[in-house]
Amino acid sequence: MNRLNWDDLRFFLATARGGGLSPAARELGVNYSTVFRRVNALEDELGVRLFERFAAGYSLTLPGEEMLEHALRIEDEMAALDARVSGRDHRLSGVIRITTVDDVALALLPRHLLSFRAAYPGIGIEMNVDNRFLNLTKREADVAFRMATTLEGDMVGRKLADVAWAVYAAKDYLERHGTPSSAAEIDGHDLIGGIDNLARVPPIAWLGQQAPGTVPCYRSNNLLNQMAAAKAGFGLVALPCFMTADQPELARVLAITDAPVNQFWLLTHPDLRETARIRAFLDFMAKALAADRALLEGRAAAD
Numbered sequence: 036m037n038r039l040n041w042d043d044l045r046f047f048l049a050t051a052r053g054g055g056l057s058p059a060a061r062e063l064g065v066n067y068s069t070v071f072r073r074v075n076a077l078e079d080e081l082g083v084r085l086f087e088r089f090a091a092g093y094s095l096t097l098p099g100e101e102m103l104e105h106a107l108r109i110e111d112e113m114a115a116l117d118a119r120v121s122g123r124d125h126r127l128s129g130v131i132r133i134t135t136v137d138d139v140a141l142a143l144l145p146r147h148l149l150s151f152r153a154a155y156p157g158i159g160i161e162m163n164v165d166n167r168f169l170n171l172t173k174r175e176a177d178v179a180f181r182m183a184t185t186l187e188g189d190m191v192g193r194k195l196a197d198v199a200w201a202v203y204a205a206k207d208y209l210e211r212h213g214t215p216s217s218a219a220e221i222d223g224h225d226l227i228g229g230i231d232n233l234a235r236v237p238p239i240a241w242l243g244q245q246a247p248g249t250v251p252c253y254r255s256n257n258l259l260n261q262m263a264a265a266k267a268g269f270g271l272v273a274l275p276c277f278m279t280a281d282q283p284e285l286a287r288v289l290a291i292t293d294a295p296v297n298q299f300w301l302l303t304h305p306d307l308r309e310t311a312r313i314r315a316f317l318d319f320m321a322k323a324l325a326a327d328r329a330l331l332e333g334r335a336a337a338d
Contacts, residue, residue: 041109041113043073043077043080044106044109044110045063046059046063046070046073046074046077047074047077047085047102047103047106048103048106048107048110049062049063049070050070050074050086050093051086051093051095051099051103051106054092054093054094055091055092055093056070056071056074056093074086083096083098084096084098084099085098085099085102086099127155127157127158127311127312127315128157128158128312129157129158129159129312130158130159130160130161131158131159131160131161131177131178131312131313131316132161132163132176132177132178133160133161133162133163133176133177133178133179133180134162134163134164134165134175134176134178134179134180135162135164135179135180135181136164136165136180136182136258137164137257137258137259138258138259138275138278139180139182140162140164141259142277142278142280142281143277143324143327143331144180147320147323147324148160148162150319150323151316151319151320151323154319155312155315155316155319158312158315158316163175163176177303177304177307177313178301178302178303178313178316178317179300179301179302179303180299180300180301180302181299181300181302182198182275182297182298182299182300183297183298183300184237184295184296184297184298189305190302190303190304190305191302191303191304191305191308192300192301192302192303192317193300193301193317193321194298194299194300195299195300195301195321195324195325195328195331196298196299196324196327196328196331196332197296197297197298197299197331197332198275198276198277198296198297198298198299198331198332199275199276199290199291199296199331199332199333199334200238200273200274200275200276200291200294200297200333201273201274201276201279201287201288201289201290201291201333202215202221202242202271202272202273202287202288202289202290202291203262203265203271203272203273203274203279203285203286203287203288204265204270204271204272204285204286204288205265205266205267205268205284205285205286206284206285206286207268208225208265208268208269208270209286209288212224212225214286214288215271215288215289217289218245218289218293219245221242221245221246221271221289222245222246222247222248222249223246223249224246224249224270224271225251225252225253225269225270225271226242226243226246226249226251226252226270226271226272227251227252227253227254227255227261227264227265227269227270227271227272228242228243228251228253228254229254229255229256229261230254230255230256231256232256233255233256233257233258233261234254237294237295237297238273238291238294238297239273240294241273241291241293241294242271242272242273242291251270252269252270253269253270258274258275258278259278261274262274262278262279262282262285265285266282266284266285271288273291275297275331276330276331276332276333277327277330277331277333280330290333299324299331301317301320301321301324303317
């Protein structure tokens, strides 16, 4: 009789989701050859081919598609069980796995995380910086700091602030090209734009809409890189105000008030909110970041 275990299914699911061995290896934190060996061993154990191998990646066979449906249900049940068991942990010890985007991780959180560590030395911090929204339900992280106009799913937490954005440029760029005094004067300036998902972020899209005939001279899928390009003098850029508080090379040109407002959230899974270390973290960070509300809302510089 063939026997499956959860570890086998993890390798199967990662390969199915990623469409190949390399994406699966990155998701699982193992090397390519380990995924190759485990997937082949699973197929040998079951006596059925789960994937078709192509140069561009792996594609599920019909038995693989049938197995995927069951494996996803098992994954959800395992995640729910893990969350419920973890939610009964009343110790102020262990590790908190945090996820957020790189600009928040670099510009906003470090000093507060250090203060939390000083207050709770028994709790370790694991930071996953990723511009994707990692899935808290599947326990890819315990806590998320997210900036979004809307939220999906059944996460619980607190809205910390609205996030103000503004148009910025290097001071020497403005000396050479002049400073727009209104949105109507943006047309004709060099612009820094986004690519991939960042191009659809409302304030970045708004900046491009002010100069519909202008192709951005520099584009990036990363806010930190966009900020670096602005500091180098490429042109005007839309940035969250909290990112620029310690950037003396940049000047604030115009506030962006015509785009949907991002909200800054601190979130966890419902089954984890009564875990002692998670509750301590949520309470501590909500209070700490309340002191940054003026900074997040574009009304003050960092302390």
